[in-house]
Amino acid sequence: xxxxxxxxxxxxxxxxxxxxNQLQKLQALQKNNVKTNHKNxxxxxxxVASISLVLIITLLTxxxxxxxxxxxxxxxxxxxxxxxxLKPLEIRSEQITDVQNYFDKLDFLPISSLQFKQRNQVxxxxxxxxxxxxxxxxxxRYQQKDGKFVTLFQTNYSDMFWGLPDIEKDPNPITTYxxxxxxxxxxxxGLVMVTAKSND
Amino acid sequence: xLTKQQLNQLYQYSYSLTLNSDDAYDLLQTGLEKYLKKxxxxxxxxMAYIRQIIRNQFIxxxxxxNIIAFETIENNDTLAIDTLSLDDLMIAQDQVTIIWDxxxxxxxxxxxxxxxxxxxxxxxSDETGVSRGTILSKIHRLRxxxxxxxxxxxxxxxxx
Numbered sequence: 001x002x003x004x005x006x007x008x009x010x011x012x013x014x015x016x017x018x019x020x021n022q023l024q025k026l027q028a029l030q031k032n033n034v035k036t037n038h039k040n041x042x043x044x045x046x047x048v049a050s051i052s053l054v055l056i057i058t059l060l061t062x063x064x065x066x067x068x069x070x071x072x073x074x075x076x077x078x079x080x081x082x083x084x085x086l087k088p089l090e091i092r093s094e095q096i097t098d099v100q101n102y103f104d105k106l107d108f109l110p111i112s113s114l115q116f117k118q119r120n121q122v123x124x125x126x127x128x129x130x131x132x133x134x135x136x137x138x139x140x141r142y143q144q145k146d147g148k149f150v151t152l153f154q155t156n157y158s159d160m161f162w163g164l165p166d167i168e169k170d171p172n173p174i175t176t177y178x179x180x181x182x183x184x185x186x187x188x189x190g191l192v193m194v195t196a197k198s199n200d
Numbered sequence: 201x202l203t204k205q206q207l208n209q210l211y212q213y214s215y216s217l218t219l220n221s222d223d224a225y226d227l228l229q230t231g232l233e234k235y236l237k238k239x240x241x242x243x244x245x246x247m248a249y250i251r252q253i254i255r256n257q258f259i260x261x262x263x264x265x266n267i268i269a270f271e272t273i274e275n276n277d278t279l280a281i282d283t284l285s286l287d288d289l290m291i292a293q294d295q296v297t298i299i300w301d302x303x304x305x306x307x308x309x310x311x312x313x314x315x316x317x318x319x320x321x322x323x324x325s326d327e328t329g330v331s332r333g334t335i336l337s338k339i340h341r342l343r344x345x346x347x348x349x350x351x352x353x354x355x356x357x358x359x360x
Contacts, residue, residue: 005289005346009315012296016212022225023204026232030201033236 068163075132075185075194076178082130082139083151083181083196089126089141099127103138108156108191110138115167115188116152116195121145132194133160153194161192202232206247209316213251216312217258217305231257248327255309255328285343286314295353299346307342310335 003011018026091102096112103110110127122142130139130153137155144150165173166187173186173193184195202210210231215224231254291299303311313319313327321339325332 002290002292005286005291006315008291008293008296009300009311011293012300013212013216013312013316016215016221016224017208018211018225022211023207026207026229027201027204029229029232030236 071161071163072174072176072185073178076176076181076183078132079151079153079183079194079196080178080181082153083149083198084179086149087128090128092126094124096124099124099138099140102127103129105129106136106138106156108154110140110154111189111191113152113154113188113193115173115186116142116193119184120150120195120197122150125149131155132192135160148198151196153192153196155192157187157190157192161187164192202246202250209247210250210254212316213309213312214254214258216308217255219301219305219308227254227258227261251327285339289343289346289350291346291350295350298353299349302345302349303342306330306338307345310338310342 091099093099093102096110100110106129120142122144125141125143127138127140130137132153132155135155135158137153140152140154142150142152164185164187167173168188173184175182175184177183180198182195182197182199184197186193207228211224211228214227214231215221218224218227231250234253234257235250300308300311309328310324313324317323319327321332321335324330325335328335
């Protein structure tokens, strides 16, 4: 008796089967792979994100610190120079409101800094216009009990001052020395504050 | 994970290529390992994809042994009219093994894809990457070969 060729071939091929032992091995191979994949497979985006994070941290530690150090050194040098020159005051008053009123050409309002008051036992003497890194600034001069002057420079915060510590987030201002003058730098209420104090 | 039925289908395909149960199992295992390494990717038509891996692996193995796995056929050979030309053939079940054994690798592959997977010449062409014309040439030759063998077998049967 003859069958249709296609059916006969199909029947013949379908008889070819894996042994139970071979089948078990192949099933085990798949199971092991699933386990391995679950253990080891890290989504691509996680890998990319991790690598990016490492690169950013590396950049922050290797690139930003030198940039910040250079910025601090430039500010310190400029401010120390101004402090030592002790140019004549343009407004003399012990009242911060008088001094604030004088600085009407600034695009910010000079403030009575809490941070500065906490660190220095001083009284206001007056102020004058100046600049820090080309940015118009207010120079407030204070006098200590021993007669020495402490200068507080204030200018509006801009991107060029990025990286300086904001006192609301970091209570430790940067302290350094330039031209023998102690310089302290921080950001307070959106203003860049720099004090210059001669210790000797 | 592939089911028992799918594994058996792939084994049958591997056997169609190798005509040896041990070689077929080795081929399937290697193909499966390669597939599992890539299985995290989004793979469509999974079975066709694995068959492609198995096929490529088989060709690589044959090349290493300096064996030509799939002999070429000139396209100007006589063409069959799709797989329909095989549909009218009749065969006794006890003759199947004899016919199966006289087929070459590409003929067995075509028979597997046609008889088990139900593919047309166009679909076989798409899966194997061989032109439809070449597939039709192979089918025509296969038909001639099968008929010639039937004639011999029938003649031998009549003489008994």
